[in-house]
Amino acid sequence: MNIVVAIKHIPSTADDLPIKGNNLDFDSLDFVLNEFDEQSIEQAVLVKEAVGGTVTVIGVDLIGELDGVLHLALAKGADKAIKITANEPGADSHQQAKWLSEAIKGLSPDLIFTGVQASNDIDGQIGPMIAAYLDLPYIGGVSSVEVAGDTATVNKEFAGGVGAKYLVNLPAVIGVQASTKPPRYAPISKVRQMAQTAKIENLEPVGEASAELTFKKMAPPVMTGHAEMLTGSSKEVAAKIVDLLKSKGLV
């Protein structure tokens, strides 16, 4: 089974996001692997371990620092790593999906995984757009995958704790919400070994997505309220809570 995982490098939200002009200040922030992609890499490796095959991890190198992420994926069990060297930190998911599709086309995969969404734009578009560009079926919100022959049985999660089982004809694109088992830990010694020995294939970005969206302004959200901390002994705090509830007409 030829499995491809399309990953996304996104700005880290561990720190406040710096803004420059009408976009993020990409020079003064760190990039990290989208956390849903950690799940999709794990799911791909689990499928490989169950039915055999190879896992190729592919991503767009936005800032020239994707190697570290690819080494980590290799240490977790991926077999091959490819980066599309775009060096455009602000490339949106439409453009990334286009570049990824053009590159994935040449890999003739049986199964493509993506994270169901990424925490930078939260639009969940990369998976569906790759599927559209490659004319393949797509299913997202998936929390487990079992492959048998040329079909996959997947669990898809819906709101309100409802789940459904789907049979998917392969090849297909699957957006992973959570892998069947939690992502494994890759010891740093293995990651460093990969950094020394692994070869990462470089591809040029090919194709241009139609620019339907343009950035007009990026700004931090305006604070509209704040939490008030009640202080004092537990009795005093309790009395204050009672007063508050009364003043709001709740009791």
Add this chain to the structure above:
Amino acid sequence: MAVKFKKTTAIEIEHAVIDGVDISGHWSRMFEQRVIFEYTPELIEKVTDLPDAESFAYCYQCAKCVPVCPVDIVGDYGPRKLYKYAQTGTDLLQSPGLWLCTTCSNCLRVCPKEVNMIKIMPAAREQAILDGNFVPKELQDAFENTAKSGNPLGQPQRKRDAWAQNAGVTVPIIKDLARPVDVLWYVGSYPSYHPRGMDAASAAARIFSALGIDFAILGKEEKDDADTQRLAGEKGLFEMMSEHNIQTFNKYEWKEMVVTGPHELNAFKNEYPKYGFDRPVLHYTTFLARYLDQLKPLLKHEINLKVTYHDPCYLGRHNGEYEAPRKLLQAIPGVELVEMDRNRENGYCCGGGGGGMWMDSYTDKHIKMRLSEKRAMEAASTGVNVLAVACPFEVSRFEDAVKSTGNEHVGVLDILELLDQSMRGKQ
């Protein structure tokens, strides 16, 4: 002429009468094959085959380690038991016992055979991680945070020195000073990011400043020492971090390094030399004890408190510093220092070492109470107002523990905070 020995065989007789006295007794079990021969050594060899873990096999089951093991005191553990379990079919590399040891080193102190859990545990854990065995989730997170962010708390590198803005004194960054300094102060991850750690860091800055010490910090270039991650089994991570840190340390000219935490002391003094770093490193208590004469006149405000001191494992047992912290506490006017029963060489572990800091919800399933809770109760039983500490892991651990054991009346303060209070008056 070679002496030929005849192999002796035991003779069993029903009655033995010697000089008219009947000395018949029961047959000695010593002459029978003992149960131990039914065991296979494979699971012991699985451990002893690992580099640095051969002493696991030296155990002769004397059990001296069990009553001093802090984990056994709140659960059912102890190095002797690990050996026994391995003999009777438990694979250490896949058992919860692999993660309970805090590497406090109290077992090694009493072990007549020098079974060294401080070497065995990291080796066994490293192998378990490499084998892809179970690793507690919180510990994985701490490893990943260290690799990604440079600290186990997952805080941004850019904010490493943000605490210094509220110290009330100038905290020079060595890069900006662009000149040699006497003291490079390695602040550490918890003092840099944990709210209560920052309190101790700010106190230290004020004390150094008041003493007129020529010091600087690394600021945003400082990263975690990763020694506790090594003890928890992530040697690769430790090597990566130590390479970075040694390079950073050696970029600058300084005479000696002062560290806030005992784990950092252990890292830079005992482990980094294996990777080529060989410069003087002191814990802040050792360093400040040197300045007692200059410090005492600065301690103007009486602190009328009964204080007990908790010996951090990595300051005391691992690095032999018991007196400096006590000297500092006794220098504070009004402080009455009382000792807990378990002190100095037999100090009880707070549970944070060896990765315990990042496994509380996992270890909770295997012990009756947290080690920090046991220790908080010991402190409270001495009737003190304050439990004084000298390790950045301990403030948050003991503050939680005094609350969960109903001993909120015992305050938990770093020695730095007490010195600072005496210097400035209670703020």
